[in-house]
Amino acid sequence: MSTNSKPQVGKKRSRAAETWRRLKKNRNAMIGLSLIIIIIVVALAAPLFIDYETQVINQNIAERLQGPSLKHLFGTDNLGRDIFFRILYGARISLLIGAVSCLICCTTGVALGAIAGFFGGKVDDIIMRCFDILLAIPSTLMAIILVAAFGTSLFNIILAVGIPTLPQYVRIARASVLTIKQQEYVEAARAIGATNFQIIRTHILPNCLAPVLVQATLRVATVIADAAALAFLGLGIPEPTPEWGGMLSAGRAFLRDYPHTVLFPGLAIMITILALNLLGDGLRDALDPKLKK
Amino acid sequence: MSEKIVEIKDLYVDYETDDGIVHAVNGMNLSLEKGKSLGLVGETGAGKTTTALSIMRLIPDPPGVIKKGSIMVDGKDILSMSIKEIRALRGKYVSMIFQDPMTSLNPAITVGEQIAEVLREHDRKMSKSESMKRAEEMLRTVGIAEDRIHDYAHQFSGGMRQRVVIAIALACNPQLLIADEPTTALDVTIQAQILETMKELRKKFGTSLIMITHDLGIVAEICDEVSVVYGGRVVEHGTLEDVFNNTKHPYTEGLFNSLPNINNRTAMLRPIPGLMLDPTEDPPGCPFAPRCAYATSECEKSKPPLITFSDTHYVECHRYKEPDFKLQGRD
Amino acid sequence: MKGMAKYILHRLVLLIPVVIGVSFLIFFIVNLAPGNPAQMIAGAEASMEDIQRIEEELGLNKNIFVRYFEFMRDFILHGDLGTSYYSDKAVVTAYFERFPATLRLAASFIIVAVALSLPLGILAAVKQYSIIDRLSSFVALIAVSMPNFWLGILLILLFSEKLGWLPSGGDKYWYSIILPALTIGLQMMALMTRMTRSSMLEVIRQDYVNTARAKGLSEKIVILKHALRNALIPIITSAGSLFVDCVGGSVVTETIFSWPGVGKLLVDSISKRDLPMVIGFVTITTIVITICNLGIDIIYALVDPRIRSQYASGK
Secondary structure, eight states, rough: OOOOOOOOSOOHHHEEEEHHHHHHHHHHHHHHHHHHHHHHHHHHHHHHHHHHHIIIOOOOGGTTTTOOOOTTTBBOOOOOHHHHHHHHHHHHHHHHHHHHHHHHHHHHHHHHHHHHHOOHHHHHHHHHHHHHHHHHSSSHHHHHHHHHOOOHHHHHHHHHHGGGGGHHHHHHHHHHHHHHHSSHHHHHHHTTTOOOOOOIIIIIHHHHHHHHHHHHHHHHHHHHHHHHHHTTTOOOOOOSSHHHHHHHHHGGGGTTTTTTHHHHHHHHHHHHHHHHHHHHHHHHHHHHHOOOO | OOOOEEEEEEEEEEETTTTEEEEEEEEEEEETTTEEEEEEEOOTTTTHHHHHHHHTTTOOOTTTTEEEEEEEEEEEEEGGOOOOHHHHHHTTTTTOOSSHHHHHTTTTSSSHHHHHHHHHHHHOOOOHHHHHHHHHHHHHTTTOGGGGGGGOOOSSSSHHHHHHHHHHHTTOOOOOEEEEETTTTTTTTHHHHHHHHHHHHHHHHHHHEEEEOHHHHHHHHHSSEEEEEEEEEEEEEEHHHHHSOOOOOOOHHHHTTTSSSSSOOTOOOOOOOSOOTTTTTTHHHOTGGOTTTOOOHHHHOOOEEEOOOOOOOOOOOOOGTTTTTTOOOOO | OOOHHHHHHHHHHHHHHHHHHHHHHHHHHHHHSSSSSHHHHTTTOOHHHHHHHHHHHTTTSHHHHHHHHHHHHHHHHOOOOOOOTTOOOOOOHHHHHHHHHHHHHHHHHHHHHHHHHHHHHHHHTTTTTSSHHHHHHHHHHHHHHOOOOHHHHIIIIIIIIIIOOSSSSSOOOGGGGHHHHHHHHHHHHHHHHHHHHHHHHHHHTSSHHHHHHHHHHHHHHHIIIIIHHOOOOOOOOHHHHHHHEEEEHHHHHHHHTTTTSSHHHHHHHHHHHHHHHHHHHHHHHHHHHHHHHHHHHHHHHHHHHHHHHHHHHHO
């Protein structure tokens, strides 16, 4: 992956505005963005009109496994809980995992990549070697092992799904740094006495912003998917917390006669990931118009 | 009167893009006699390449559309032929060389095969081994060792790659060769070699040539006639003598003036002011008027007429309606 | 070809530090994890002495670094990755017993993916913006956004529960492999179609494609002989990392379909805290994946003459 775009310093405002303009033109990306916003709003607003105790957690055997109806929009699960409300609450969890995981891993990964690229030599070798090892293990596998080893707390899951995404950020940041390092204005900055840290901060980081942003958006999708996979395998956040993957797993036993227990959680996951993919692709096109057409 | 190998009349080609319609060719007229060579001169974007691609119907459609006009190659009407018939012509009667030798050759196929392929395409009965033999001969003809027939494009230098391209183009001995800036991407010394090779091959095979270039030096080297193109039309046409020694059109004069003068090293360069005509626009008057030192108000209002000076030499310019009008001359 | 052999050897040698690194990482993660395997084996009712006895048997009371050293020693000298805590079977044996099933699954989904994605991708590129292009892009996007276990479950719902055509699990019949292969294969296909399309789009715009047309070759030959050969190169590169991800996905798929492969073995071992199995599994899988990547690089070199020259000259 090459960062072909000309380095820009200090022109951030117009560039962001330009990117936004291009993004707006992309219908798919706008659909994705709107969906994400809706999901976020729903997730944040859920506690306001849903009472967690009664509607999400409380079991109500009498009403178990009902199909979709006016009273229960998406029906009820095997313990009588309203699926619709559980899905809304589940959005909070998935988004939380996605956002926090990406934030932590993005910053860590970019920092490590920048250090590797900037200082080169042994530091570079060691860092890249470590991440080569990480890359050799498939991401889902790594997540499974980490959670299986360290337990299913929220924080563990966030780290477990996030760690496999680190190598990508490291790579992007390192490649950006390597390209920029060669440029003459870095020498110029050094000549006027800028410290390494200042150079990294002012010149190098703004330029990896674009591909990192795209990667982050797409990774949130992967992370949410992996978290759901973990929950599906029974390695997710323990009941009764509503997590989409876990809901799917629970519904599996009732597949034949009550498919709605499986349909709706899966749809929720799919729409979220779809929206993120649309947005991520749109961002990628908007940030580097040369790739289009 | 000897036959014409190609005759283009009143050709209009547009590219319909998201950002507007680009009028690449606006009423192009062009003709060439068999065995002769024509230089198509003009700046980038003047419509030269589009004209050339039209002759072989290689314009990508979409977004390119041939709006009107006629193209005859050796008496055959190109625009009304079926795609199958056109394919039979390509490579066999008309060949084209593109500008950048670095990208015109397929990196994944041996050069021998790329030459042999065009031979077999137009002679279905030829066997693979025979076509490879003939490919070897072609390599020799363009001055490359035959044992390189199994090499790939990346193993050759720029000049040699261009020779391979020439070998491919001439393999079936076409009657017309269109060369689109074949030396622009090469070093000057290699440039001279390639031109020499082309001249020899022309003499040997009798191929007619359309040489597209913006370099007047090349035109002087290899062309018999010259068509100067601006804004998608021919603004001046004549023999080498006519155009070089008896320049009539202000644009042509400007082209010559913008070349550094080797005899007068201290003279200032005189570039033509202004920018190329925006091809999405369609002005009512002469397309060159905004940049022309001799323009009058009439020039901006109506299209210039065709004014003939001799059998071979004509211009499109309003000013020559005045009997005494003369250019100020070159430095 | 001598340069090729050198390159392969070089890559195999590089394999070693990666394997050491991976096994080190996994060993420590798994062993530092909370939860005492001896206790799990002994059961809830066991006494302290029972637990201690099991610990001694399994060597769990030794220092962790000592254990790692012994582990590596056994692995490198004897190819022995230890024995399962539960079954007295050597890890290596257990792994390769189940390996063929996973291999069959992998081969199936790769075939599905490639056979479908290549023509679709080429068509989408050649007829850019047409119905086929838009439709396949849309379907691909949906397929990629679906969690793979959901797709599997939906397929089971349709073909097994509702239609009754295909079994929902196990490996009893020759057609048992269809649903699991489709589950992974469809998603891999979606990604590969996109890749094929964009690679072809890039290549079609190149000058040499026009040169081919100018020779009078038919459009079919231009696309298939001249364009595709060059488009395949980046596709093959990406296919490698795609494959690795799909292997990860196969773990989940094997679980859903109770497919008797290596992935299911892993999940079972994890829940039983069968440490040697887990460590051995990941180690072997890493080796296999790395060899596969090497294989892909070799194919890549065979297809792209520029890379081939680099090896021939012994770089």
